[in-house]
Amino acid sequence: MERILRGIGANALGQVVTIVTQLLSVPLFLAAWGPERYGTWLMVIAVPVYLGLADLGFTGVAVNRINMSIAAGNQRAAVVCYQSTLVLLLSIGAVLGGMAMLAGAAFGDAIEGWTGLAGGAAVLAMLMIAIYVVGYMFALLSHGVFYSVGRYAEAIMWLNLFRLLEFVALAAGVLLFDGGFLLLLTLLAIVRVLLVVVTYVRMVRLAAWARAGVSAFSRAELREMLLPALALNAFPIGNALNMQGMVLCAGFVFGPAFVAYFSAMRTLSRIPYQLGQLISQSLSPEIGRLYGQRNARALRALFRHALSASVGLAGACGVFLYIAGEWICQLWTHGKIAPIHPDYSWLLAAAVVNSLWHTASVMVTSTNNHARLSLVYLAANAAGLLIAVAGGKLLGQAAVSFGVLATELLILLALLPLIHGFARHGLAGVLAKP
Template sequence: MPDQNTTSRIVKGSGAQALTFGVRLAEQFLLVPIFLAAWSTELYGEWLILTAVPIYLSLSDMGFVTAGSNELARRSEGRVNDAVRNFYRAYVSIFLQWSLVIFACVLGVVAILPLSDAFNLNLISNGEAAQVFLILVASALLSQNGLTLIAGMRATGSFHVAISMRAVFGLVKLAVVAFVLLALGGRPSEVAIATFVVQLLEPLVLGVLLSRRGLAPGWNLLRKPQPEMWHLLGLGLGFMLMPVAQAVVLQGMVLLMGSVLGATAAAIYATHRTLTRTTAQITQLGVSPLRAELGLQQAEQKREQVRALLIRATALTFWASLTVAACLMVVGKPLYETWTHGEIAFHALLFGLLLGATLLEGLWRMAATFRLGSNRHGPLARGYMAISIVGVGMAWLLVEQTGLWGAGLSVMLIDAAMLAIVVSLNRGVLNLRVRDFLLGTLRFPARDIVILLRRVGKRVTG
């Protein structure tokens, strides 16, 4: 059974993720009607197309951040010493340098590529498209550098504090964007500037919190890469396939809809995907804290504890996701129509397929937490990349014949294939049989729900 400190850290992390979940729900349910109240459906669709690449950059850290976070957790084991500080300062400095190189490369591409023509935009000019694109790329890179600071908070046992701060800044960003759109009637460029300003504040605050915990970032643009950083880069290249594959599925599908069916179809697909991914946000309540904790539980003698944690956490998040999915099946259409002010048509079959895909995704992401938290990600990442490419290719073939629902079917098949791969791979590293995992997940976690409610009750009354 997990010890009390381990359980406490996971519960705190899940609580912080619950706050983040609430913020993401607010963004999903408020930003779409806010944008549609200020802009036309076509302009909003062009915004979604234009922001697809910057959103990908916000998901991708070249894998280095994740690999470095796992290594930092392994070295620190909750304790900070001079060796940990030196490693951490090298880690954050190198990633900042790489971020500047990435931005310089993007700047060069934008200087020679007319984005409005490339993305077939009609309402956003080439000049404004370039401005929006560069500002959002800068915001995405700032967000990724914020993840290196979250890695530091994880190493000091304060993962839940960092996640809570990220949620707070998410709320601030939502409020600022709403003000710019509704009060000022802002154009895409003005929304992008507002987003950048808020994003800039997050790493500054996290840097102060880390300094108070004895792990100051110590950014240094002139620091030379240490030999151990090249090893992490190798691990990171493997990790990089995970966000790249996710971007192929998420942003790639939006671009596919826009190029094959037009900007309005891209808006239809993106809004359906956003609403159905509410269940995926539920999964993150368990994935992030469990992954952070399992990165500290890599010793061979802890395998039994890891298996128990994995099955119990997966069961809790699966049943929570299933409950939300069932509710969305009942209220999905009226909720969607109210949410979009009736400006975007509801597609029932697409909605159902995407909802099924998010349930499958939640299962395989929970099952993958140990591999991803302990740098055993290679075969998983390669499999996800291959399946994502095949799935989007299948969607491209289907969409012209079937319309929007062909994309939804493709996404669902991608996540079903990933679940089969992850469960199979866990047999080797955790000696976790497929039958044990599936039965443990499908068994209703009544006992764990009671324990969780008691802990929450004690924190509220205490």
């Protein structure tokens, strides 16, 4: 319980960082750049999310395998998994960096027309994006080691502190140096490299076996990880469709100015979702340990309490934001952006619906038993994006918000049997299989 509480505290810090940085980013960029350029920047920083799929899901699977291997007393298996994934990420990083620079050179005219970055600046910008993306992969791999020694909270703390540092760097770049896109992307890459260095130094102090090396590299280990990795990859693809995909849809269909409005409303409406994450994400390491013990009773109790707390927090916050939304936006954006219904109502409803199924999803993703869920998640997010695009003629700009809500409802409907099984038995569906 102490580890869970520390994890909730670390995630609370993370949500504070997310809320503060997102709330401050909107007025900061709107004042400095205006809606048009700010909307373009939002579209630019959507690119790293898609490039982050280049690890094919191996990093997330490795985190779970390392955690469960140490819990089972098998340090050798953890070393093999860690070093095999490390070699894979080094290879991916080299390829991604090269391809990014080639893309910057090949599509220089298009990038210049979109962002104003010309010639070598476009190449450097793409390289900075690649460094930023690969840095996160290395930082995430270290989480498996932190989790395995009971330091989940510390891993999350480092990640969130550097997210805050990223925001400070961006704010300085805009306010102090009047920087353009290349400067801001370079600052993001530098901060991400610092994160990798700091987490590595701390990680090897906690677990000496986790030093970088290649002697334990195993192709057989990577082959064994392949199927769950590909399945796990469906989640970032789904997230990209839901988050960045909706932003790009809003921008290309309704224009960059609408992107600024939609992003602001979604930022505000996702606060209930982020509160639910405080609880569910903190359970991931504990779920892995209990699953290894096949402790169905403890898993059932954990699931019930987490579900109740997540829904309660999200619901109460959603009601408050519905009532106070216009007042908050008046203070937040100085009257430049105000909630429009039903757009805002649908976004709030989507955040509350998410709290109903997300805890069940953590039960399977924490144990690498996520193959079926991955298909549901990917299909629902693709369907939601299609609804947003196709609904433009019927619903106008509100179609984007309706697509967000439709995504959450589709996932909830598909997961109802799994949710019922966890509530009754603890080990349900695929988790009940040996």
